[in-house]
Structures are given as structure tokens and as C-alpha cells.
Amino acid sequence: MAIRLRLFDRLFPILHVLGMVIAVFGLSMLLPLAVSEWSDDAAQSAYDEAVLITLGCGILLWLAGRHWRRELKARDGILLVVLTWLLTPLFAALPLMLFMPDLSFTDAYFETMSGLTTTGATVLSGLDKLPASINIWRGQLHWLGGLGVIVLVVAVLPLLGVGGRQMYKAETPGPMKDDKLTPRMAETAKGLWQVYIQLTVLCFSLYWAFGMTPSDALIHAFSVMGLGGFSSHDASFGFFKSLPLELITEVFALLAGMNFAMHFMALRGRSLAPYRSDPEIRWYLAYLLGSCLGLGILLWAQGIYIDFPSALRDATFSVISMATTLGLSTADFGAWTYFAGLWLLFLCSFSTSAGSTGGGIKMLRAVLLYKQAYRELIHLIHPHIQAPIRLGEQIVPNKVMYSVLAFFFMYVASIVTLSFVLSFTGLDVLTAFSAIVACINNTGPGLGQVGPSTTYAVLTDFQTWICTFAMLLGRLELFTLLVVLTPAFWRK
Secondary structure, three states, rough: OOOHHHHHHHHHHHHHHHHHHHHHHOOOOOHHHHHHHHHHHOOOOHHHHHOOOHHHHHHHHHHHHHHHHOOOHHHHHHHHHHHHHHHHHHHHHHHHHHHHOOOHHHHHHHHHHHHOOOOOOOOOOOOHHOOOOHHHHHHHHHHHHHHHHHHHHHHOHHHHOOHHHHHHHHOOOOOHOOOOOOOOOOHHHHHHHHHHHHHHHHHHHHHHHHOOOHHHHHHHHHHHHOOOOOOOOHHHHHHHHHHHHHHHHHHHHHHOOOOOOHHHHHHHHHHHHHHHHHOOOHHHHHHHHHHHHHHHHHHHHHHHHHHOOHHHHHHHHHHHHHHOOOOOOOOOOOOOOOHHHHHHHHHOOOOOOOOOOOOOOHHHHHHHHHHHHHHHHHHHHHOOOOOOOOOOEEEOHHHHHHHHHHHHHHHHHHHHHHHHHHHHHOOOOOHHHHHHHHHHHHOOOOOOOHOOOOOHHHHOHHHHHHHHHHHHHOOOOOOOHHHOOHHHOOOO
């Protein structure tokens, strides 16, 4: 009885907020519905039913929890985020299952979880033949998941009467979650979304101007700004065979992989000073540009490409796409050397900045880990020296370093454990390891049977659910999800 009361006490106060989030998510289906109506692509009825079901469930949850309203506590915010990311893919899958009745629930949920977590791993083929509205919905999931559905709700529904900071801190990727860009939480979320929307509109406009159809331009603008990997073509970005379009993608992927707080402050102050003071950017650009050049030289030297410009072109796109966890491809890097494929997977593990829409452990944590390792070496030589870790002019407190070390341990442990689980089910080691790395870093394509030229449809249902869990684990940065699974979370 006591456990049941604690469950009700924890769950019911967030039901009205969860219902509002789901209702707003249902309204987001109106865009693909409008496209379907305009193009008469036979998916209208699927969207009609999906919108009604999603709105209805959202309203019922809101009504069920309206008498339990109170200020959200930290644990309420964490539980709300986890439930949101578990339930929104369920409702997002409705248009796919209603339009494609042969698609299993497992595959539909995987596809939409992949979309909302901006992973971009897909089980679908024949994308060129799908209605434009279905592909737009898939791309829109990337865009909504990029900065987070809850951040959007905090921005547009400040009259909820609950604390938005708990949701924002649990939802926002990276260490930037403790920064206050503006005095009010809703203003912070609005500021980030304004920057996000402006960059998306600019990306869409350039795609359209340089030859994409409006639907392709919208889908890929959604995908690039959310750093997901969904495309409207089975050949991914290689379908276009256009250098200008590739350059546009590379530039906006680099921008999306940076801290959006820096974009916000730079636009608000009309100055580049925030970029110059950001401790991550120089590492971020140095690793990516160095990898582009090094991989281009390697591919050319090994005869995979007959000339250096071609090698550099495909190497640059692949490095930027994988390192930023975008996941679009113009070439099958799975057919390159093992070193090239493994290097791309290595880059996707840490390259993006904190506060970006990318996945992985984030460059900021990687820099701190490097500085901590260097400090330990110095202590071996000078045991009594005081060597504080600095980021720019600021000294990093030890409690932050303990948090980073704990995160890195759990990150490695999760990859190893889940890779063993996939290997136990019969997958070869390369496929199992790369699938988990690609999913937990929200990147998409891996190596072996899940390489860029294939899909995740080769996996069994159990293997698919393992990868689904890995995507959610990575998107919520491990602890947000794992803490809900501990008994201590449910105790008073």
C-alpha cells in the first residue's frame, strides 16, 4: 500500500503537464496533415486518426491530473521527461502504423524513437516511394527532438503554473542545463527556439535555392538542424550528387553541433565574442577539420579514390556528418578500410558541443577528461603541486570532475554491456558494437550489417528493442533514465 501511495504521489502531479505535452505534440501533426491534404497522397485518414487519438489521450491525462497540481520537484521533472520520451514515440508511430499496416509495432516504435532522439537509424526502405507527408513527419521528429519537446512546451506554455526549470534541466543535453541565459525559464527556452527556427528557415531556403524540391528541402533542413539522419531517399544525401548542397549541409551541421547558447548570445549581442570565449569550439573545429584532411589523404593514398579532390569531398562530408551525429551519407564508408569506419564511430562519441542538438559525451566532457588525465601525470612527477583544472579563466570544481568521471564510466559500461547483449543474440561483434555506439551516440549508421548502405531491418525484434533502449539512454544522457530505474528514486 505504501509503495502504491508513493507511486500515485509521484505520478499524478505530473499527469496534467504530461497531458499538455502530448496534446501539443498531437498539434504538431497538423503540418504533415496539411501536406497530405494539399498533395492528396492517401495518408490523410492516417493523420486524421492519429491527431484525434493523440489529442484525446493528452486531454484525458490533463483532466486526470488537474486536481493534483503543485510545483514540480526535481524528481517530478525527471519522471516527466522520461515518460514524455517513452510516450511521444508511441503516438508518433500512429501515422506510420495506420498508413503502413504491415509495419510492426516494434519497427514503428523504433523508427519514431530514432526520429525523436535524432538518431536517424531506420528500418524502412523504399523511402523514395513514400508520400511526402510521411517523410516530412519523420524529418519533423528530428526537428522536435533536437532541442526537446519539453523545452518547446516550456517556451510556448508558460501559463502551466508549474516549475519549468526542473523539466528544462532534465531535458537539455549537456552541461549547459545549469546556465541561465535569461532571468525566466520560458524566456530561455523561447530564445533557444528562436535561434533554432531562424537557422532552420535559412537552411531550408538555401536547399530550395540550390535545387532541392520544397519537400526535400524541408525534410533535410529538419534533419540537419536536429542532427538526425532521416532522408527522403534510400541513397541518403548521395541521391543529390551536388557539391553546393553538400557544402550547405556541412556548414549547418557544424552550426548545429555547436552550443546553441553561443548562437543565442552572439545574435542577441550582435558579436562574435561568445564564440571566441567558448572553450569547446577550438577543439571541436580542430578535431573535425584535421580528421577531414587526414581521412581524405588516407583514402587517396590507399587507392580507394583515384584523385585527392574526390577523396577529400567524401571524407569531409562523412567526417562532419558522423562527428556531429548527423548520420546522412554520400558514400558507403562501410566499404572503406576498418580504420576509417572505426575513426568515424570514434568521432561521433565526443565531438559535438554541450548544448548542441548532437549526441555523444560532448566535447566539453572529453576536454575535461583529457585535462584530468594530464593532471594525474603531473601529480606523479610533483605529488604536492596544486594543479587546478581550468576551462578558459574558470577553475573547474572537483565535484564537476567527479560527475564527468562517473558519466564516462557509465557511458563505457553501457556500451560494453549492451554490445555483449547484442553479441549474445547472434550478431557479429562488429555489427553489435557499432550498432550500440551509433545508437547511444544518436548517430544512426554503424558498420557491418547496419552500415550506411543498409538499414536496421536486419535485426530481430529483441535486438531492435535493445537498440531502442540505447537511443533513449543516449538522448537522455544516461543518468536521467537510469535514475528512474533505481529503488531510491521511488522512496521518500
